[in-house]
Amino acid sequence: MSNPFSLSSKVERLSAEFLRRFDGTFSIDQTELADMAGRMAPTVKCGQRVLNLDFSIP
DSSP states (O other): OOOTTSHHHHHHHHHHHHHHTOOSOEEEEEEEEEEETTEEEEEEEETTEEOTTOOOOO
16 A cells, blocks of 8 residues: 655656646657757757746646
């Protein structure tokens, strides 16, 4: 029996909620870079939507 208050249980619930809020699959596109505080980083996408610095609520 797992403890519902354990860290791993909380992480599982939070990650499941996170995935429910997005449609599509997640990917990292290293060919398209985004400026992140002066450093170039690969873009993180959900489907075709770029998530880097996107603070809108899905």
